[in-house]
Amino acid sequence: MNYWQSKAYEKRVRKFMQKTLYLFASGRLRRKENTVCVETEEQVKYFPVENIRDIYVFGEVDLNKKLLEFFHQHEIILHFFDYHGHYIGSFYPREHYNSGYMVLKQAEHYLDAEKRLFLARQFVAGSLANIIQVLRYYANRGKEIAHYLEAIDEFNRSGLASCHTIEELMAIEGNARNYYYESFNVILEGCPFVIDGRSKRPPADPLNALISFGNSLVYTKMLTEIYKTHLDPRIGFLHATNFRRFTLNLDMAEIFKPILADRVLFSLVGKRMIGPNDFERHGGGVFLKEQGRRTYVEEFEAKLQSTFYHRRLKRNVSYQTCLRLELYKLEKHLIRRRSLYTLCEPLVIGRM
Template sequence: MKKSYYLFNPGRLSRKDNTLKFVPTDEEGNEGQARYLPVESVKELYVFGALDANSALYNFLGQQGIAVHFFNYYEFYTGSFMPRDYLLAGKVQIAQTQHYLHTAKRLMLARLFVEGAAFNMLKNLRYYASRGTPLHTPIAQIEGLMQHIESSHDIETLMGIEGNIRQIYYECFEHIVSGFAFERRSKQPPANELNTLISFGNMLCYTLCLRQIFHTQLNPTISFLHEPGMRRYSLSLDLAEIFKPLLVDRTIFSVLNKKILQASDFRRELNRCVLRPSAARKFVEQWEERLKTTIRHRTLNRKVSYEHLVRLECYKLIKHILNIQTYKPFKAWW
């Protein structure tokens, strides 16, 4: 079974027959023990340290359909190497482009992305409110903002509503987890522990959505809520809005409430807060476990993993743009 590999140490990656050879290096350039990864077991690579590799390796990775996602020193996502778009279909791409260019069609999909995201955020808040956390006021505020989604007549207004909803939602985090203040949403750089985890988790969710889109006939550069010109794979941002509350935020609540991560797992550097490498590994372990978790799908009547839910969302979107079935955003029922 293929799986994701996370390279936290700097080093050199090369091909050796049908395996990938990774040789880690320390700050002085001294080489450590080589690690061999059978290529048939590799789904994708996440690179957090400096990586030395040549074009021959990337040609090999492309042939094997292996994506490589790059993060900088501060765990900030910088880009991806993606194999050739072997599943792209002209009919789907034309329909996807037409939905973007048609104002009403694009706005309809954008509203649905925001609706699904807001619903899943409320699902999290209601869970903790039912257990005594004082969240009734922010829940009512988000419910009020959601009433304006359908009446929004342009993307800019809709993005404003989504931003206000998410700000209220994020301010609830410090009530859900103890010992960590949220203060305000800060991204580049994240100013405190909660913002660091949110940014780190969101980037993992973004790359997850990108990988799932890659395995469908959708074009990841043509989006509906986010502007295509802002980032290269903007459709990933659209889909991530729906799944961040379920995958990222629930992982954050879990690692902090269970004390898997504590204040000592972060370090301050000038005006930013950074995850220590050991803490990033712990978070990734919990993230991978969550992706493997299965639920019984109400429509399919079989168990599917959280990871596969994202792929199913892509299929639903394809059916919508091909006028087969109206898209309905995924909404958690548990």
């Protein structure tokens, strides 16, 4: 029996087929034998634990230590969000795949200025390549965004090569994203929303609220996937490793935000699936209401499960699978098993 017929392969396939559980209603979360029981005022539901990848908690949920022990045994992360959908933290169980060797390699590449700059450049190059891919998609559908596309392409082709520090890389990415966010008004022309620059804390308008919410989902998705690898999420390369709890997920998310969060935003707003009534203003900021968040995560999960042709593997893979594959590429680069020239090469895709 070869590997493809083995139980190890079957177990790995099941891991990739696990689903995310989103909890919006308030209630209680507890263990019931080998299931996760969700109790609300309206209903009681049971979810087999082996089918759960991670859990997103938006409502007020009660749970106990016994349940957290259960989640630790089954490698399940919980991500918590506040009333307005802001990410506030995660239950990140003790790692099952700890590797002192990998931690040393991550630290080595962080402390060596040349190695860190190389990796940081790959993250930014991946981000810009996918931004360009998104813009080309809409340019091919008649959107007048050639000016923005040319400017960002110039940053990608010549700007990155001239960077000699992390700060210069961050500046290049920031300038490119300013052009990118300006293009939103052209892509979404005729829609009820406009964006006047990026604002985060708090978001100043509905589009900024959607960007922030989508980015938070990508950050936490990457954190879940990092947990399933030998990588340490505390050691990033583009974002400084300091007193912040996690940084590597922020690095990896730069690659995926354009093709996950932004594409979902364009789809929801362009198809009028989310409108003005899905937002509320509070404390000078604009936030998604619960129904808007529900609509967003449904579209977001659909995007994760959709597939594209992976040029290196020569087969279709889902975006969810690709999150993990990119982490494996980083692992191989750190331990010198494979040279990493373009971190996000498979994601520069032709079909959106």
